[in-house]
Each structure stands twice: as structure tokens, then as C-alpha cells.
Amino acid sequence: MRQKVLAGNWKMYKTHSEARAFLDQFIPLIAGRDPKRTVILCPPFTTLETLCAAAGDHFDVGAQNLHWEPQGAYTGEISAPMLLEMGIRHAIIGHSERRQYFSETDESVNKRLRAAQHQGITPILCVGEGLTEREDNETDAWICRQLDHGLEDANLENLIIAYEPIWAIGTGKTCEAPEANRVIAMIRTHLGASNTPILYGGSVKPGNIDELMTQPEIDGVLVGGASLEAESFARIVNYK
Numbered sequence: 016m017r018q019k020v021l022a023g024n025w026k027m028y029k030t031h032s033e034a035r036a037f038l039d040q041f042i043p044l045i046a047g048r049d050p051k052r053t054v055i056l057c058p059p060f061t062t063l064e065t066l067c068a069a070a071g072d073h074f075d076v077g078a079q080n081l082h083w084e085p086q087g088a089y090t091g092e093i094s095a096p097m098l099l100e101m102g103i104r105h106a107i108i109g110h111s112e113r114r115q116y117f118s119e120t121d122e123s124v125n126k127r128l129r130a131a132q133h134q135g136i137t138p139i140l141c142v143g144e145g146l147t148e149r150e151d152n153e154t155d156a157w158i159c160r161q162l163d164h165g166l167e168d169a170n171l172e173n174l175i176i177a178y179e180p181i182w183a184i185g186t187g188k189t190c191e192a193p194e195a196n197r198v199i200a201m202i203r204t205h206l207g208a209s210n211t212p213i214l215y216g217g218s219v220k221p222g223n224i225d226e227l228m229t230q231p232e233i234d235g236v237l238v239g240g241a242s243l244e245a246e247s248f249a250r251i252v253n254y255k
């Protein structure tokens with residue numbers, strides 16, 4: 016059976032003290048969860064250490080990005096060895112906000128992804144169509160292109176994929192569960208990677224998590240806004 020993954024992407028939210036307050040509330044709420052569910056919290060770089068110190072067996076910590084070089088003159092970037100020394104084993108790569116606001120291309124996404132894998136970090140590769148592609152019936156072709164470029168020369172074993180339709184991110188519009196299931200099945204077939212966990216992301220909330228997780232192809236979720244509140248993210252982790 017494929018791994019179930021419940022991941023939170025905190026984006027550019029929470030200071031150190033806000034992160035501490037979240038953890039004090041969150042950890043007891045997930046204490047009784049099924050140990051087969053992997054929980055990953057991806058905070059901003061400034062709170063990685065705060066989360067690593069509290070993680071224990073409760074959750075894993077992931078970064079929101081990493082550079083392809085192990086070190087160098089790249090102001091504002093961080094590298095895999097920096098994360099590894101803190102015990103971090105996951106990193107989100109190619110989030111649509113990085114592509115949209117920080118000029119990430121399929122080529123830079125691929126460089127970051129291969130560097131992560133090469134150095135022992137599991138990338139969480141984000142793919143997903145915008146509203147235009149969806150309305151033009153280009154969804155599947157768009158995603159296959161992102162996969163083909165993003166995963167060039169990559170290893171399909173040490174990998175998590177997140178299908179995040181851009182029109183559903185932060186908008187309150189969730190992709191209907193059967194449609195998310197269909198796209199994720201399409202991704203799995205396209206890659207021929209039957210063991211790769213594939214997550215859904217985009218307005219996941221306590222109110223829709225149970226239905227999403229009943230879908231056979233959806234192995235978990237990547238959650239933005241609802242991962243910022245301990246009670247709502249705990250409810251997502253403890254889905255029924």
C-alpha cells in the first residue's frame with residue numbers, strides 16, 4: 016500500500032513564537048493518529064529549527080525550496096546540506112507560487128529536484144494547471160509537460176508529487192474529489208510509477224478532507240491555509 020502523506024505548507028506565515036504556539040496545541044491533537052500516516056510540516060526557513068526541535072516522532076519537517084548547488088554565492092538561497100544537517104528529509108519543489116512570482120521554470124525546477132534527490136532529500140514536486148488551461152481542455156497535456164520536464168533524469172522512487180490546480184489554491188474552490196482522483200490517476204499512468212505517493216492540494220479543509228481521502232488514487236494532501244491553525248490541520252491529519 017502506498018504511503019499516506021498529510022503535508023502542510025506554511026508559505027510565508029508564522030514567526031518563531033507563533034510556530035511554538037501552534038506546536039503546543041497541535042502535537043497533543045495528533046498524538047493518537049495512525050502511525051502509518053506521514054505528517055510533514057513545511058515552514059519558512061526561519062522556523063525550520065523550531066519545528067525540528069519539536070518534531071520527534073510527531074511529524075517530519077520539510078523545506079519550501081532548495082538550491083541545486085551545495086554551496087556558493089547565491090544570496091537568499093539555501094542548500095540540501097544545510098537542510099540535511101538539521102535532519103530535514105523533504106522539500107517542496109516547483110510550487111506554483113515560486114513559478115508565478117519568482118520566475119521558476121521547468122528547467123530550474125528540474126535542477127532543484129535532481130539536486131534534492133542526489134543529496135538524499137525527497138522532493139515534493141508540485142504540478143497543476145491554471146484556469147486558462149482548464150477552460151481550454153489543456154489540463155492533462157499541461158501537467159504531462161510539467162512532469163516530463165520537471166522529472167527529466169530524475170528518480171521516481173525518491174519522490175512525492177502534489178497535484179495542485181492553481182485555480183483552487185487559496186480561493187476556497189476545491190477541485191471536486193472525483194476530478195482530483197482522475198487527474199492523479201492520469202499522472203500515475205503517465206509516469207508508470209505505481210508506488211509514488213501523489214497528493215492533492217488546493218483549498219483542502221476539515222470539511223472536504225474525508226471525501227478527498229476516500230478516493231482510491233489520492234494518497235494525501237498538501238495544505239496551505241488550513242495547515243496554519245492547529246485544530247484544522249489536526250482534523251485533516253486525523254481524517255476519517
Ligand code: 13P
Pocket residue numbers: 024110179183184185186187216217218219237238239240241
Ligand atoms: P491552500 O490550501 O491555501 O489553497 O494552498 C494550497 C497550497 O498551495 C499548498 O501548497
